[in-house]
Every structure is written in structure tokens, then in C-alpha cells.
Amino acid sequence: MKNTANNMQRFNPNSIKIIRTTKNLTLEAFAETLGDGVSRQLVWQWENGAQVPSVPSLLRIVNAHHVPFDIFFEHSGTHSETHNDP
Numbered sequence: 001m002k003n004t005a006n007n008m009q010r011f012n013p014n015s016i017k018i019i020r021t022t023k024n025l026t027l028e029a030f031a032e033t034l035g036d037g038v039s040r041q042l043v044w045q046w047e048n049g050a051q052v053p054s055v056p057s058l059l060r061i062v063n064a065h066h067v068p069f070d071i072f073f074e075h076s077g078t079h080s081e082t083h084n085d086p
Helices: 014-022 027-034 040-047 055-065
Strands: 009-011 073-075
Touching (some): 014 040
């Protein structure tokens, strides 16, 4: 039986930090680019995996920083931690 979990994607918190640091932005400056409701504390939580951003928040990042949506995800099938059920 094929394991459909191999096709699942997982949020990569490092992607947000890469975008932010590539543009030489502080946590606060990055949060400001995303508008109301996004604080530096929230950005820190996203970058450290303490919280996963909502789809609307990811879309704000995509639009504000002109990055592709799929940059935020890892394919679980590419990691050794995937398992195939018999």
C-alpha cells in the first residue's frame, strides 16, 4: 500500500528568517512590511517554529517580498524520516 504521507509538505520556519536576513531587516522591520497584526514577537515565533503562520500571513510575505509561496514548505518525501507502510 502506498503511503500518501510522502506527498505531504511541512512548514520550514527557516524560510522566513532567510527572507528577512537576505533583505537585512530586523524582526521589527520585517513585521512592519506585513502590516497590522504582525509583531516582531510573532515573526520570531515563526522563525523558531514556535508557531506556524496562517495562509493569509504567508500570502502577505509573498506579496510584500516577492517570493514564491512554495518557499515556505519542505516535501516530507525528500527526508529520511518518511516511512512506507507495508
